[in-house]
Amino acid sequence: MGYYFMNINNSCSNNIPVLSSILLFILCLYNPLAISVDDTVRFDANYSPTWGRDHVTVVGDGTQVQLSLDERSGAGFHSNQKYGSGIFRMKLKLPNKKDKGIITTFYLTGLPAGQPTGGPHDEADFEFLGSNGKKFIVSTNVFANDNGDREQQFTLWFDPTLDFHVYEILWNQHHIVFSVDGIPIRVYHNFKAQIGANYPSQQMHVESSIWNMTDWLGPVDWSQGPFVAEYRGFGLDACVHQPSDPQDCHSSKYYWNDPKYWQLTPQQNKLLKYVRRNHLVYDYCGDRKKHFIECKIH
Ligand SMILES: *[C@@H]1O[C@H](CO)[C@@H](O)[C@H](O)[C@H]1NC(C)=O
Numbered sequence: 001m002g003y004y005f006m007n008i009n010n011s012c013s014n015n016i017p018v019l020s021s022i023l024l025f026i027l028c029l030y031n032p033l034a035i036s037v038d039d040t041v042r043f044d045a046n047y048s049p050t051w052g053r054d055h056v057t058v059v060g061d062g063t064q065v066q067l068s069l070d071e072r073s074g075a076g077f078h079s080n081q082k083y084g085s086g087i088f089r090m091k092l093k094l095p096n097k098k099d100k101g102i103i104t105t106f107y108l109t110g111l112p113a114g115q116p117t118g119g120p121h122d123e124a125d126f127e128f129l130g131s132n133g134k135k136f137i138v139s140t141n142v143f144a145n146d147n148g149d150r151e152q153q154f155t156l157w158f159d160p161t162l163d164f165h166v167y168e169i170l171w172n173q174h175h176i177v178f179s180v181d182g183i184p185i186r187v188y189h190n191f192k193a194q195i196g197a198n199y200p201s202q203q204m205h206v207e208s209s210i211w212n213m214t215d216w217l218g219p220v221d222w223s224q225g226p227f228v229a230e231y232r233g234f235g236l237d238a239c240v241h242q243p244s245d246p247q248d249c250h251s252s253k254y255y256w257n258d259p260k261y262w263q264l265t266p267q268q269n270k271l272l273k274y275v276r277r278n279h280l281v282y283d284y285c286g287d288r289k290k291h292f293i294e295c296k297i298h
Contacts, residue, residue, distance in 0.1 A: 084249025086238025090242030096161035099130035101220035122200035144198030204239035
């Protein structure tokens with residue numbers, strides 16, 4: 001099985017103009033974050049189209065998928081299995097168009113496949129907001145047997161339309177960590193035992209989609225379309241949920257449940273702090289209209 005190593009030297013050369021020398025120092029000299037994504041896994045090994053099937057194109061020996069959006073339809077795909085824990089990684093290249101009004105997603109959800117909204121459920125989201133071609137914003141959200149509303153939004157330190165980048169959600173019983181190219185941008189801790197805060201603990205599956213969010217982001221200029229998002233890396237390091245033994249996915253026989261993955265390393269914490277200081281543009285914990293118990297600890 002051939003692994004594609006997207007190591008940090010690669011992103012060093014791409015990102016030098018916008019990263020501070022401190023972050024570069026950590027990234028390039030210590031090189032702690034070599035991320036491997038198995039690019040050889042075929043889409044149909046783990047995933048299926050959910051909707052807009054004629055807007056889902058499988059290319060590259062089945063190892064790459066294009067989702068397209070035009071005035072007729074968007075498209076989405078989902079994992080065939082439901083999971084109870086894991087490290088969910090996808091390589092994603094966003095539409096290289098001025099695409100204000102559209103949204104590209106990669107997320108975990110407990111709702112049935114293809115159902116974007118519903119009652120209280122678990123969810124962990126990456127949502128890439130369409131842009132005017134200048135500023136690229138990724139919105140993250142966590143639902144914990146409720147209606148979410150825990151958005152944290154970040155500017156990206158690179159142009160996500162030029163290359164594939166690795167987006168990752170680690171989910172175990174201790175925390176959910178959102179990372180971009182191995183750099184943690186958000187941690188949602190499990191504070192259930194300490195303060196009774198909700199934490200996603202039901203089975204979830206992976207979904208990805210491209211669709212128009214005219215209501216939230218403004219009108220789409222369809223003359224710019226079609227808008228095409230590309231996905232690679234369809235392997236899954238995750239525990240398949242067994243209804244007969246739901247606790248199995250919390251077992252330490254899965255490496256992502258090991259104490260090593262219960263908290264960030266000091267180096268990862270430095271990177272997290274750096275990103276939050278320089279790239280965080282919205283945090284629900286700082287929103288006076290919202291009152292989440294976990295925000296009292298952050
Ligand atoms: C875009 O969104 C609008 C408003 O929700 C909807 O009426 C329309 O069908 C959508 N178009 C596509 C192509 O999804």
